[in-house]
Amino acid sequence: MSVKGTLKTKWFWYSVLCIISWGGWTIFGKLASNEIPASTMQFLFPFGCLPVVVPLIVSRHFRLERNAKGISYGIGNGVLAGIGSFALFAAYRTGGNTAVITTVTALYPLITVVLALLLLRERLTLLQVLGLAFAVAAFAIFSL
Amino acid sequence: MHMASWFLPAVVVLLTWGIVGLFQKLSTNYLSAESALIWLVVGYFLLLPWLYPSKSVFEYSTRNLLLTMLSAGLNTLGAWALLAAMKSGGKASIIVPLTALYPVVVVLLGPLVLKETITRLQGVGVLCALVAVCLLSS
Numbered sequence: 365m366s367v368k369g370t371l372k373t374k375w376f377w378y379s380v381l382c383i384i385s386w387g388g389w390t391i392f393g394k395l396a397s398n399e400i401p402a403s404t405m406q407f408l409f410p411f412g413c414l415p416v417v418v419p420l421i422v423s424r425h426f427r428l429e430r431n432a433k434g435i436s437y438g439i440g441n442g443v444l445a446g447i448g449s450f451a452l453f454a455a456y457r458t459g460g461n462t463a464v465i466t467t468v469t470a471l472y473p474l475i476t477v478v479l480a481l482l483l484l485r486e487r488l489t490l491l492q493v494l495g496l497a498f499a500v501a502a503f504a505i506f507s508l
Numbered sequence: 509m510h511m512a513s514w515f516l517p518a519v520v521v522l523l524t525w526g527i528v529g530l531f532q533k534l535s536t537n538y539l540s541a542e543s544a545l546i547w548l549v550v551g552y553f554l555l556l557p558w559l560y561p562s563k564s565v566f567e568y569s570t571r572n573l574l575l576t577m578l579s580a581g582l583n584t585l586g587a588w589a590l591l592a593a594m595k596s597g598g599k600a601s602i603i604v605p606l607t608a609l610y611p612v613v614v615v616l617l618g619p620l621v622l623k624e625t626i627t628r629l630q631g632v633g634v635l636c637a638l639v640a641v642c643l644l645s646s
Contacts, residue, residue, distance in 0.1 A: 375598025378589045379606050385586030387613020391621055392579035396572040404568070405576050407559040410552035412580025416588055417549045420542055428546060434538025435547055441531045442551015448524035449583075450559070451517040460514030463618045463626050467611040467637040468518050473644040475526020476533075483530070495643025498636045505633035507511075 390466045394456045402453035406446060448472075468506060474499045541591045549584070586610070605642040612638065 370376050396405060421428075448469075455465045474496065480486040488496075535544045565573060586607075593603045615634055618624045626634065 373598065374596035375593040375603060378593035378596060379598065379603050382586045382589035382593065382607040383610045383613060385582040385589060386607070386610035387617065389579050389583040389586060390610070390614050391617060392575045392582065394622060396575035396579060399572045400568050400576060401561075403559045404561040404565060405579075407556060407561055408565065408573070408576045409580040409583075410549055410556070412577035413549045413552065413584040415581050416584035417546055420588065421546060424542065428543045429539045431538040434535050434544070437531045437535035438539060438544045438547025439551040439554065441528050441535060441544070442548040443554055444524045444531065444551075445528045445548060446552045446555040448521045448528065450555075451520035451524065455514040455517035455521065458513040458517070460512055461618075461624055461626055461630065462622050463611065463615045463624065463634060464630050465514050465518055466614045467634045469521040469525070470608060470611045470641050471637055471644075472522050472525035473529060473608065473641060475522055476529030477644050479526060479530045480533070484533075491643045495640045495645075498640035498643060502633045502637035502640055505629060505636065507515075 390452075390462070393453055394462045397453045397456040402450050402457055405453045406450040409446070409449060464506060468502070471499050471502065541594065545584070545587055545591065548587075605645040608641040608645045609638060611641075 393405070400408075452465075452469055455469070456462060477488065477492055477496070481488060532544065535547070539547070590603065590607055593607070594600060611634070615626070618626070
């Protein structure tokens with residue numbers, strides 16, 4: 365698809381909204397972490413999610429799938445994502461460079477790829493192998 | 509070897525979010541992406557007893573409390589936008605690496621909003637990491 369064509373698609377602009385939102389999430393999180401401890405920030409975090417989640421629940425007429433496995437994974441996701449988010453605020457609070465911390469923590473697909481390889485017996489694509497090499501280079505540079 | 513104080517918490521982020529990436533894949537085998545997002549927020553709430561603040565949250569400045577709430581809202585809005593992008597017919601193989609570029613916003617706005625600059629070497633590291641994120645998400 366041409367650039368002009370891509371610019372007319374909905375998915376592209378939703379993706380841009382996602383990038384801007386997540387950029388704002390990290391910048392505002394960093395600013396607030398200068399005063400508020402990481403644990404308190406993570407305590408407040410779920411309440412800040414409600415303005416997005418409540419309309420989502422209402423739009424589904426309060427109907428959610430009741431698959432026990434899916435719900436377990438979903439809640440497990442929330443617990444782990446919450447711990448990760450708490451650790452991110454703790455990292456910001458150390459006063460380290462925000463751009464570096466944000467970029468390093470955005471490397472989490474590295475762990476997902478390795479876990480998928482080990483647990484789901486998925487195979488790495490050539491691009492992912494190349495990605496691993498770049499991730500190792502980034503870690504080596506940041507540890508200098 | 510000197511280790512920056514942010515490094516250990518950053519490793520916790522990598523590990524937990526790395527597992528989240530895997531769980532997300534598994535949860536959406538059984539649930540719609542919207543339901544998975546809703547249950548994720550339920551998981552956030554389950555952590556509250558362990559995070560209960562030792563002092564009243566109202567002792568902090570209103571500005572920073574609002575920034576915290578805004579940060580959380582934007583995080584969830586971003587997750588919703590990602591779902592919406594997928595639903596609008598975009599290919600996951602393009603959308604996921606594209607949206608993984610959100611640190612670029614911080615790199616670009618950091619000097620303006622946070623008054624932080626990065627060294628040339630850190631810049632190379634950031635570039636390597638961004639390329640890695642895109643390739644790993646592909």
